[in-house]
Amino acid sequence: MMDTFMSSVGPGVEVVEQPPCGAQKTLYYCPKCLHGFTLKSNRNRHFRYECGHEPRFKCPYCELRSKQTSQIYCHIRKKHPDERVWVVNLKS
Numbered sequence: 001m002m003d004t005f006m007s008s009v010g011p012g013v014e015v016v017e018q019p020p021c022g023a024q025k026t027l028y029y030c031p032k033c034l035h036g037f038t039l040k041s042n043r044n045r046h047f048r049y050e051c052g053h054e055p056r057f058k059c060p061y062c063e064l065r066s067k068q069t070s071q072i073y074c075h076i077r078k079k080h081p082d083e084r085v086w087v088v089n090l091k092s
């Protein structure tokens, strides 16, 4: 990773990436984990509600964890198609 460059990026800073194909795309980076988002609103939601939080939902059939129940549901339908679709809430 480009540590020295990335660590100077603070909240609200927009970083313009230049892919080799020439088209410019603005990405909004989470200041904590440096995950890039194409939409600012997604970045803000991630930063406020997801980043740094422990995943609280778990697949009942394997060790997969997620912060969003929808991801677990989706995973169960794909990976455990014969099982009932539900999630374990770790913080209940």
Ligand SMILES: [Zn+2]
Pocket (backbone or CB within 6 Å): 030, 031, 032, 033, 034, 035, 046, 047, 051, 052
């Ligand atoms: Zn983050």
Ligand SMILES: [Zn+2]
Pocket (backbone or CB within 6 Å): 059, 060, 061, 062, 063, 064, 075, 076, 079, 080
């Ligand atoms: Zn699973």
